[in-house]
Amino acid sequence: xxxxxxxxxxxxxxxxxxxxxxxxxxxxxxxxxxxxxxxxxxxxxxxxxxxxxxxxxxxxxxxxxxxxxxxxxxxxxxxxxxxxxxxxxxxxxxxxxxxxxxxxxxxxxxxxxxxxxxxxxxxxxxxxxxxx
Amino acid sequence: xxxxxxxxxxxxxxxxxxxxxxxxxxxxxxxxxxxxxxxxxxxxxxxxxxxxxxxxxxxxxxxxxxxxxxxxxxxxxxxxxxxxxxxxxxxxxxxxxxxxxxxxxxxxxxxxxxxxxxxxxxxxxxxxxxxxxxxxxxxxxxxxxxxxxxxxxxxxxxxxxxxxxxxxxxxxxxxxxxxxxxxxxxxxxxxxxxxxxxxxxxxxxxxxxxxxxxxxxxxxxxxxxxxxxxxxxxxxxxxxxxxxxxxxxxxxxxxxxxxxxxxxxxxxxxxxxxxxxxxxxxxxxxxxxxxxxxxxxxxxxxxxxxxxxxxxxxxxxxxxxxxxxxxxxxxxxxxxxxxxxxxxxxxxxxxxxxxxxxxxxxxxxxxxxxxxxxxxxxxxxxxxxxxxxxx
Numbered sequence: 001x002x003x004x005x006x007x008x009x010x011x012x013x014x015x016x017x018x019x020x021x022x023x024x025x026x027x028x029x030x031x032x033x034x035x036x037x038x039x040x041x042x043x044x045x046x047x048x049x050x051x052x053x054x055x056x057x058x059x060x061x062x063x064x065x066x067x068x069x070x071x072x073x074x075x076x077x078x079x080x081x082x083x084x085x086x087x088x089x090x091x092x093x094x095x096x097x098x099x100x101x102x103x104x105x106x107x108x109x110x111x112x113x114x115x116x117x118x119x120x121x122x123x124x125x126x127x128x129x130x131x132x
Numbered sequence: 133x134x135x136x137x138x139x140x141x142x143x144x145x146x147x148x149x150x151x152x153x154x155x156x157x158x159x160x161x162x163x164x165x166x167x168x169x170x171x172x173x174x175x176x177x178x179x180x181x182x183x184x185x186x187x188x189x190x191x192x193x194x195x196x197x198x199x200x201x202x203x204x205x206x207x208x209x210x211x212x213x214x215x216x217x218x219x220x221x222x223x224x225x226x227x228x229x230x231x232x233x234x235x236x237x238x239x240x241x242x243x244x245x246x247x248x249x250x251x252x253x254x255x256x257x258x259x260x261x262x263x264x265x266x267x268x269x270x271x272x273x274x275x276x277x278x279x280x281x282x283x284x285x286x287x288x289x290x291x292x293x294x295x296x297x298x299x300x301x302x303x304x305x306x307x308x309x310x311x312x313x314x315x316x317x318x319x320x321x322x323x324x325x326x327x328x329x330x331x332x333x334x335x336x337x338x339x340x341x342x343x344x345x346x347x348x349x350x351x352x353x354x355x356x357x358x359x360x361x362x363x364x365x366x367x368x369x370x371x372x373x374x375x376x377x378x379x380x381x382x383x384x385x386x387x388x389x390x391x392x393x394x395x396x397x398x399x400x401x402x403x404x405x406x407x408x409x410x411x412x413x414x415x416x417x418x419x420x421x422x423x424x425x426x427x428x429x430x431x432x433x434x435x436x437x438x439x440x441x442x443x444x445x446x447x448x449x450x451x452x453x454x455x456x457x458x459x460x461x462x463x464x465x466x467x468x469x470x471x472x473x474x475x476x477x478x479x480x481x482x483x484x485x486x487x488x489x490x491x492x493x494x495x496x497x498x499x500x501x502x503x504x505x506x507x508x509x510x511x512x513x514x515x516x517x518x519x520x521x522x523x
Contacts, residue, residue, distance in 0.1 A: 010306075010308075010309060012306070013309045013312070015309075016308075016309050016312035016313050017312070020312065020315075020321065023319075023321045054301060083305050083308060084301055085297060085300055085301075085348075086297055104304050104307075104308040105304060105307050105311045105312070105344050106312075108312065108315050108316075108319075
């Protein structure tokens with residue numbers, strides 16, 4: 001079962017996402033702030049992280065950077081899920097190499113399709129590494 | 133305008149007395165106060181204490197000269213509400229071009245040779261320098277005040293912009309969970325629902341979407357207002373833009389049994405546009421047409437080459453727009469209310485955003501309408517390449 005981590009400070013959104021993702025057959029973890037988020041990611045090593053941006057403790061991007069630099073973690077795919085319309089948010093995501101960016105409110109079909117794409121891509125990368 | 137105070141800098145007392153007499157005879161003003169500084173140091177001291185309307189410096193000041201004094205007064209910023217140099221006239225033994233040039237470059241207003249000193253000349257030179265200084269100072273103070281206002285406005289602009297970003301974020305967060313919970317219920321993930329429940333939940337979902345569009349419009353309008361909305365152009369097909377708009381509004385049109393007809397000529401050239409933004413324009417116009425077309429009506433979308441642009445039209449069979457309103461419908465928050473019973477939704481920003489987006493692309497947008505027959509909205513888009521002329 002693929003593991004999905006939600007880092008999001010709005011409890012209602014977390015509950016909604018959890019219900020949706022569980023129904024689609026994923027194992028779901030969540031954290032309401034990036035600090036706890038990082039420790040759960042280190043422990044559970046999720047296959048995808050759904051990342052909110054506007055959060056306390058430096059926000060989503062800072063946590064993403066920490067995850068990317070963490071010695072115990074391999075490449076972790078992120079999907080930004082934000083209500084922010086700031087152009088800087090998109091630029092920053094691109095800078096960090098996060099190519100999946102979904103605006104809130106989102107269509108669940110779009111979110112699920114993006115998760116599938118993200119998982120699929122990540123599996124292919126792993127295979128190519130093995131092949132090399 | 134009157135010169136009331138003057139500082140004369142000169143190391144020779146007899147020269148000072150002579151100058152005082154000359155000034156009196158020149159009738160510079162009835163109560164002119166003349167003060168004397170006998171050295172470079174004394175001059176600096178007096179100048180730091182108060183402002184004079186005008187300054188006369190003898191070129192020779194012993195160890196220093198008038199230009200040193202002039203430069204020092206600039207450095208000490210003796211009059212610090214303006215960066216304009218003080219009204220200083222330098223008196224020299226003779227007209228030495230190099231000294232004159234240096235004096236003027238250092239900010240002196242004028243230079244007179246001692247042998248040319250006459251009552252008339254002195255009067256003229258003093259008032260010319262004084263007037264010039266006053267004008268320049270006023271101008272400089274105004275410039276400073278404009279700069280302050282400008283900085284303040286830029287700051288306010290930024291604050292407004294940032295307020296709207298925060299507002300949009302704060303409004304969308306609860307909207308996201310509301311909409312997603314509704315979707316979850318509609319998809320049956322929270323148990324079975326009956327048909328009425330499904331119908332009502334669909335209404336809630338649509339209302340959430342409506343709110344979301346309003347918030348986006350609000351943010352776009354602010355970004356257009358503050359010049360922060362950037363477009364990213366690339367060549368694309370009009371067909372794709374229209375298809376996207378039709379697809380996203382098909383259900384709404386079907387609910388009102390409105391027929392959407394698209395007639396495009398074959399082989400239309402590519403347009404050079406920000407596809408997302410032109411889709412938005414197309415959807416806005418289509419929404420508008422659907423909103424004002426009665427059940428069972430028709431909406432026709434056409435396109436064709438118009439000079440060096442592509443012209444698109446959206447025609448509805450709605451109630452039409454009265455002539456007197458046609459000029460204003462693209463203005464912000466303008467909604468035509470024909471009767472009080474008509475229920476308008478939206479913020480009245482849609483057409484305004486359309487106009488601004490089309491303007492950003494260098495195009496035009498306008499309307500042609502007849503009461504009770506319908507309206508046609510036209511807009512033009514730039515071509516990716518100039519059409520090849522056929523002879």
